[in-house]
Amino acid sequence: MPQNVSEFMLERLHTWGVRRIFGFPGDGINGIIAGLDAHQKQHAEAGDAIDFIQVRHEEQAAFMACAHAKFTGELGVCLATSGPGAIHLLNGLYDAKNDHVPVLALTGQAATTAMGSEYQQEVDLHTLFKDVAGEYVVTLMSPAAVRHAVDRAVRSALGARTVTALIFPKDLQEEDAVEEPPHLMNFNASSVGFAAARIVPRDADLQRAADLLNAGRRVAILAGAGAFGAEDLLEAVADRLQAGCAKALLGKAVLPDDLPWVTGTLGLLGTLASSEMMTACDTLLMVGTNYPYAQFLPGNGKARGVQIDVNPARLGMRFPTELNLQGSAADTLEALLPMLQQKTDTSWRDSISQTRAKGDRIDATRAEIGGIDGINPEDLFVELNRRLPSRCIITADAGTSTNWAARHIAMRRGMKFSLSGGLATMGSAVPYAIAAKFAFPDRTPVALTGDGAMQMNGMNELITLKRYVERFADPSIVFVVANNRDLNQVTWEMRIETGAPDYPASQHLPDVSMAAYAKLLGFEGIHVTREQDLPTAIDAAFAARGPVVLEVRTDPTISMLPPHVTRRQAKSFASAMLKHDPEAAPAIVQSVKGVIAGMFPQKSTRTEQH
Numbered sequence: 001m002p003q004n005v006s007e008f009m010l011e012r013l014h015t016w017g018v019r020r021i022f023g024f025p026g027d028g029i030n031g032i033i034a035g036l037d038a039h040q041k042q043h044a045e046a047g048d049a050i051d052f053i054q055v056r057h058e059e060q061a062a063f064m065a066c067a068h069a070k071f072t073g074e075l076g077v078c079l080a081t082s083g084p085g086a087i088h089l090l091n092g093l094y095d096a097k098n099d100h101v102p103v104l105a106l107t108g109q110a111a112t113t114a115m116g117s118e119y120q121q122e123v124d125l126h127t128l129f130k131d132v133a134g135e136y137v138v139t140l141m142s143p144a145a146v147r148h149a150v151d152r153a154v155r156s157a158l159g160a161r162t163v164t165a166l167i168f169p170k171d172l173q174e175e176d177a178v179e180e181p182p183h184l185m186n187f188n189a190s191s192v193g194f195a196a197a198r199i200v201p202r203d204a205d206l207q208r209a210a211d212l213l214n215a216g217r218r219v220a221i222l223a224g225a226g227a228f229g230a231e232d233l234l235e236a237v238a239d240r241l242q243a244g245c246a247k248a249l250l251g252k253a254v255l256p257d258d259l260p261w262v263t264g265t266l267g268l269l270g271t272l273a274s275s276e277m278m279t280a281c282d283t284l285l286m287v288g289t290n291y292p293y294a295q296f297l298p299g300n301g302k303a304r305g306v307q308i309d310v311n312p313a314r315l316g317m318r319f320p321t322e323l324n325l326q327g328s329a330a331d332t333l334e335a336l337l338p339m340l341q342q343k344t345d346t347s348w349r350d351s352i353s354q355t356r357a358k359g360d361r362i363d364a365t366r367a368e369i370g371g372i373d374g375i376n377p378e379d380l381f382v383e384l385n386r387r388l389p390s391r392c393i394i395t396a397d398a399g400t401s402t403n404w405a406a407r408h409i410a411m412r413r414g415m416k417f418s419l420s421g422g423l424a425t426m427g428s429a430v431p432y433a434i435a436a437k438f439a440f441p442d443r444t445p446v447a448l449t450g451d452g453a454m455q456m457n458g459m460n461e462l463i464t465l466k467r468y469v470e471r472f473a474d475p476s477i478v479f480v481v482a483n484n485r486d487l488n489q490v491t492w493e494m495r496i497e498t499g500a501p502d503y504p505a506s507q508h509l510p511d512v513s514m515a516a517y518a519k520l521l522g523f524e525g526i527h528v529t530r531e532q533d534l535p536t537a538i539d540a541a542f543a544a545r546g547p548v549v550l551e552v553r554t555d556p557t558i559s560m561l562p563p564h565v566t567r568r569q570a571k572s573f574a575s576a577m578l579k580h581d582p583e584a585a586p587a588i589v590q591s592v593k594g595v596i597a598g599m600f601p602q603k604s605t606r607t608e609q610h
């Protein structure tokens with residue numbers, strides 16, 4: 001029996017190497033869902049079929065596809081029905097687009113016989129996806145077009161590192177496939193496969209970059225997610241230049257933080273060492289980063305700069321770099337390295353490690369400030385950092401968890417870290433962690449998230465995990481929920497950026513116990529309300545042989561002020577407090593303690609455990 005369009009499309013994806021699709025059914029994709037069943041039966045003996053992971057909400061399928069792409073480097077694929085299902089995908093697709101990872105969205109559509117009649121669940125999906133999947137979106141109208149459309153959608157997503165979309169009208173899904181389009185006019189003969197180019201600047205441009213970097217006395221590097229795959233070369237270049245290196249948040253796992261010249265993250269969520277390095281450097285080398293906050297880079301005219309990025313559009317955007325080199329990170333650094341002279345003066349790196357030590361002492365001191373209305377979240381993250389299992393995969397949600405993770409979670413070799421970077425959408429940490437578990441079943445994903453994100457959709461997605469948990473020989477996966485009864489990140493942003501007081505109607509959240517909810521699902525739920533219980537609770541969470549929700553009652557009055565607050569931010573904050581912020585009294589007390597800790601960091605009294 002010939003394959004139908006759906007079966008052929010899935011077989012073609014299989015040939016491309018796709019082995020997992022995240023999705024949710026609907027009658028707009030009945031043909032594709034039935035095709036999945038047929039595909040799996042056909043591949044049962046070989047045991048290599050495409051797996052279908054059923055989520056609770058299509059947005060989560062898109063987040064999982066995005067996370068799969070981020071953590072594995074492969075194409076992520078998600079599937080949703082026409083109309084509402086396709087619309088639900090959007091946020092997760094933008095997450096992938098904005099962070100430049102390859103994701104293919106497959107959706108249904110009204111039948112070709114009904115299209116254009118405002119039919120049930122008919123939405124102009126081609127237009128809807130035109131922006132997010134602008135690189136390639138097509139509504140299939142003929143079985144003979146399926147082969148080239150699939151090939152092009154996959155290749156375009158991989159090549160341009162972006163989102164593409166294939167829209168399948170209902171009736172088309174069940175038509176007989178045309179596996180070999182005829183060798184005739186109006187048909188195509190497409191193929192599978194893609195080899196990414198080695199993109200390296202011309203020698204003369206590399207030499208100019210090397211001259212500029214060789215001339216620098218205090219070189220700072222900023223590395224982003226574009227530097228993944230170039231880790232060793234980055235380290236070699238940094239050593240040659242005796243440079244310090246800060247990391248954009250998405251590139252946090254590019255270099256381990258135990259190297260003394262790695263300063264961690266940069267900016268409002270960054271470290272003192274990164275901030276001071278950017279202020280004091282005379283040369284900046286940016287590698288694979290689209291870091292948006294130009295104000296945290298060296299001041300105009302304060303440093304000379306070189307940038308390396310595979311995408312010309314991202315060059316010379318945030319900082320007036322003298323040399324903007326188009327190139328893939330590893331290939332370009334490899335070509336640059338022999339042109340760099342070995343610097344011998346260690347004083348710049350020495351000053352960086354001194355500032356690092358000072359920043360660490362400030363952070364440790366701040367973490368020891370007792371919470372008023374719950375545990376100090378910094379304490380939670382410091383304790384967590386000491387206990388993270390090796391090779392764990394960390395995901396963080398939009399919210400204060402990302403702040404604390406950025407500053408307090410130190411990357412060790414072999415760990416992975418990601419989050420919704422460019423879009424910074426809430427609700428991504430839980431699906432990211434679940435997708436990480438599917439991709440790396442022998443590792444422990446650790447989702448760092450807030451009560452708001454859990455209430456938004458994290459709770460629902462735990463149900464997805466419940467369905468699949470039995471599959472994993474090692475089912476360890478930990479969800480750390482900072483329950484502060486508040487949309488705290490925004491509460492602080494309003495205070496610091498806008499000078500607006502806390503507005504409970506919009507900012508406060510009902511107190512819902514995520515630990516109790518975890519137990520309802522049959523998972524382990526640990527609820528910590530006293531800071532002295534943190535170490536044992538965290539150890540118990542990582543020792544568990546199954547999913548754990550570690551809910552920590554944290555204090556919403558601990559300020560998000562970074563160790564390097566600007567006067568303007570401090571002023572906005574003070575004016576918010578004067579505008580009768582309902583949390584004013586405790587928030588002021590906590591912030592003053594934080595500032596004092598910044599001025600007089602003491603040696604931590606806690607003993608290092610790991």
Ligand SMILES: Cc1ncc(C[n+]2csc(CCOP(=O)(O)OP(=O)(O)O)c2C)c(N)n1
Nearest residue numbers: 398399400426450451452453486487488489
């Ligand atoms: C989908 C979406 N809606 C709104 C926001 C704005 N936002 C960013 S962080 C945040 C608060 C998150 O609250 P919670 O998850 O409780 O974490 P907390 O900051 O309290 O630790 C909000 C509303 C966003 N980033 N994404």
Ligand SMILES: [Mg+2]
Nearest residue numbers: 450451452486
């Ligand atoms: Mg919260």
